[in-house]
Amino acid sequence: MEPTLTKSPLLTGAPAAILLKNTPMIKLLDIEKVYHTDTIETVALNRVNLTINKGEFVSVMGPSGCGKSTLLSLMGLLDEPTGGTIEIDGRAVTSYSDKELARVRNHKIGFIFQSFHLINDLSVLDNVELPLLYRAGMSGKERRQRAQAALEKVGLIARTKHFPSQLSGGQRQRVAIARALAGAPEIILADEPTGNLDSVMGDEIMDLLLGLNRQEGTTIVMVTHDENMAHKTERLIRFFDGSQVS
């Protein structure tokens, strides 16, 4: 029998992750990604089979160019695989239309990027509200409240009116995390979230992610170059030349 997703009142207080551990959240089946240029064909991922369960915190490591960022892009439906099937929460999404993919990204997934990718012309609050803009039927008031709650979680409620250029690197990444959280996604995909930060700020960000995983049961996949960070997560996957090696 499949474990249920609903939290029973009797179990309130128990780490949500434990309840969900054996249900696949992201499933990659025979995934291939080949990049074509005029002259060369580069295999970025070679028949990858991988399951990330609900509530897991997985880190992905490997040398540059091994395909780990490609893997993350495919999991986040930011790119299409050349072959194979991707399942998110039990549904094969490979044949989804642009609209359906956008809906899955909006409701289920939150992204954190190494270079933050904040929109410099928008205030901190507007940046965090961004995912909610694409949610049908949500009022401006609710958007604002949810964005403020997300900023509260990352400790930046005092900076709502600031612009990204007025913040430090660590603060920017926290804004990016708040943006990823605003839509209350079940999955967070983080591509080297601490890569542009010094170790103190990196630790702060890592603590935030660990807290999210433990307290809210959010499934997190994090690409990193940092062994220390990777060892803080439950599972470590290593990639080499487009294939999973451990």
Add this chain to the structure above:
Amino acid sequence: MLFSYLKLAWKVLLRRKFFTFISLFGIAFTLMVLLVVVAMFDYTVGAHYPESRLDRMVFANFLHVKFKDGGNMNTPLSYHLLDKYVRTLRTPEKVAIASNFHATPSYVGNRKLDLDLRYTDATFWQVLDFNFREGKAFQEADVKAAAHVAVINRTTARQYFGTETGVVGRTIVVNQTNYRVQGVVDDVPAMRFCSYADVWVPITTSPDDLQHVQLNGDYLAIILAKSSGDVPAVQAEFERAMKRVPLPDPKGMDYLDLHADRLMASFSRQLMSPLTEYKSDGLELLYPILAGLALLFMLLPALNLININVSRIMERSSEIGVRKAFGATGGKLVSQFLVENIFLTLIGGILGLSLAYVALQLISGSDLLAYARFELNWQIFAWALLVTVFFGVLSGVYPAFKMSRLQPVQALKGSGK
């Protein structure tokens, strides 16, 4: 969401001031030219003084004769033809007959004034809405009696008598003939070919033999239908009446072509005759040609703007990637960038409108066309708005579409550049 788009659009405009200036200049200049053309067009063929009931009017001002040897003749009409076949129509409310205007010498002391003189019947004053500053129009009795009375415009009053007031009852000498001024009206712009003149006098004072039986002459008819919906009935009766006009030379002439056209169609019938060979009024060709020219005129700056927009939008590749990653569909992104572009073009539109206003003032002030006082009105403003939005969509839709097709991962890497 719209407010958020507009806020962002404003910031993006301020961020790249030089691009913004180039874009706005292109839009404003194009729109200015289009608006000036539209204003002049509207001024010439729109319902304006003294042809304010234009929706009820049709004009018969040209006759086309086709000869059996393949030759053509175009000529204004004779008074006889209009009096016998047009004035007797039953469907119109009124039929006015007038001559074309001709420059006629007049002297104030030693100074020569070239006054445009038109001979009209009394109905002319009922069909058209002249603003009388003083006095009144001449009446049926004056026309019957061939009374030497005249209606003059304000400029003529000022130039001839040195004043615009108190000239009724005074004598003006035009073409060595004395006329007693009976009324003074506001100036009529020269583009109003069927009503414009400096001096209007009874048709019966014309040196022409009005009853001479012939086809060609120097006259036109302005026909007022009872309502705008009645115009087709008037035209149909007119066509039937024209079929009864006998050919004066059946051996040499093949057929006559004479129509009661709306103002625009009466221009178009002549203008488009090389293409239509008088088989229609040519509006079905003229409008697409005008629209095509306007489109072509807009296309060049639009292409330029598309180019600028492509680089502008692609600079924001990372933003596009982020928006896609967080759930924006291609359609949402296209609408966001269209809103931004329409916002930009609306600013350009306002600038263009202001420039057009200045240009029209300059053209009016230069007296290039007699008594022309070009003005912008709500109708033109609505046109401007329509053209601007069209321009905005035209120049924004391709870059927006191109950008919306990017895979989010490409956009995030900035490979859309």
